[in-house]
Structures are given as C-alpha cells and as structure tokens.
C-alpha cells in the first residue's frame with residue numbers, strides 16, 4: 001500500500017497555493033477563482049465517469065487521482081479542510097451504526 005496520504009496532497013496544495021501562478025498549476029488554478037476550480041473538478045469527474053463506464057481500469061485510476069487533486073483545489077479555494085470532510089464522514093458512520101457493526105465481534 002502506498003504511504004502517500006490525502007493529508008500529504010492537502011499539504012502540497014496548501015504549499016503550492018503560495019507559489020507564483022507562473023510556476024505552479026495549483027496557484028494558477030486558484031488565481032482563476034473558485035468557479036474555475038469547481039468547473040475543472042467537474043471536468044475531471046466526467047472523465048472519471050467515462051473511464052468507469054468503459055471499464056478502463058488504468059484510466060479510472062488516473063482520472064480518480066485528477067478528481068482528488070482538483071477537489072482539494074476546490075476545498076482550498078473555499079476554505080474547506082480535509083479534517084472537516086473526514087469529521088462529516090465519521091459523523092455519518094456513527095449515526096448509521098456502521099462503526100459499531102464493524103467493530104462488533106461475530107457471534108456465529
């Protein structure tokens with residue numbers, strides 16, 4: 001399993017956001033504003049949908065990486081952190097009882 005985490009990507013996006021736009025795709029995207037970043041994210045999501053529909057395994061891996069990167073750029077543009085999103089996922093998991101079910105020992 002790769003040791004690279006979404007938190008690593010978040011840190012890279014935060015660091016590159018401070019770079020001159022001429023030197024960084026991340027900074028150049030952010031300089032164009034949140035709507036541009038969101039549109040770019042949508043384009044990458046559509047490319048991922050196409051790869052999934054076509055059963056293109058390698059394509060879906062590559063497009064998924066694009067989707068995650070561009071989603072993080074959107075978060076950066078709108079002041080959302082990975083922590084906030086993870087907390088929301090954790091809240092849903094505990095609400096639906098999935099965390100409890102997953103950790104409960106099997107009885108049969």
Ligand SMILES: N=c1c2ncn([C@@H]3O[C@H](COP(=O)(O)OP(=O)(O)OP(=O)(O)O)[C@@H](O)[C@H]3O)c2ncn1[C@@H]1O[C@H](COP(=O)(O)O)[C@@H](O)[C@H]1O
Pocket residue numbers: 012013016023024025026027040065066069
């Ligand atoms: N993970 C990514 C990443 N994924 C995708 N992309 C860029 O996203 C763009 C998407 O490609 P497209 O062909 O759809 O778009 P484009 O025509 O190049 O660009 P647009 O003008 O349409 O926005 C490509 O230019 C990719 O390089 C990324 N750019 C940067 N990163 C990460 O961010 C780091 C910093 O990059 P810079 O900000 O460029 O220094 C890199 O080291 C990576 O870790």
